[in-house]
Amino acid sequence: MNPSLSLVHTIDESQLEQLHRLYGKQWWSQGRALEDIRTMLVHSSRVYALIDQDTGRLVAFCRVMTDFVFRGMLHDVMVEDDWQGQGVGKQLMEAVTRDPDLSRVQSIGLWCKPNLVPLYQKFGFEQANADYCWMQTGSLITATHAPASP
Template sequence: MEQNYFISKDKSLLKLEKIQQFIANSYWGNGRTLDEVKLTIENSYCFGIYTPENEQIGFARVVTDYIYFGYFMDVIILDKFQGKGYGKILVKAMLEDTTIKKLKTLALKTKDAHLLYERFGFNKIGDSPLWMSVDKQILD
């Protein structure tokens, strides 16, 4: 089967306007401006997923200290590409990334994608309906 996507961490490939439009209409980023999206991207470790023709399929970013902690944010698949498995592909690629694999704790918040993240080892945190994490750090 021919691979119909590629994943890149090259921020110059990101289609900022498409990302902003999606996030600004989401429950977590309602009203986020283009300038705000640009600033979050500048200050995050980012992933883009694209068609072979460089059309943006999805986007995700991680806020991290590059040693202990990473917070998955703005994990999106643009509307016309939803339901085709790209979310799973993107999250798997993020978790297999050498920088992310080294982190001791990963966290995220989601209102509606718990099943997606559970398949990758994320667990709910306490009684929170939103918070999930993967904790690889052994505490004595």
């Protein structure tokens, strides 16, 4: 755990602008409008942000959508490039998996690229049953939009 980072569950205005820039760096979320991110935050069940206490900089973020009993979905796990490889992603995931507000949720799911499966397995996530398909409407995120795995 990085002692210079503090966990917050709300985002202030300066952090919102930082979050907007962080979304802009992701292959799957470029072009999101600041106002849409503001609305998303209001309607997310739980928000997790790690803030550098020395600078006030938002260095990591994710959110969970849930009914707090049966199902939850982890979204938008992001760590600033210059903080990667320092255990910040682990610290963020521990905040989610140890959150007492989520302790009753029977199942939390997430989508990730194949190279990230081992990371999430460390926190108890397993690959879902291949007999079921993810279905969605609206804008699709496909592998053709994703950069090649490192």
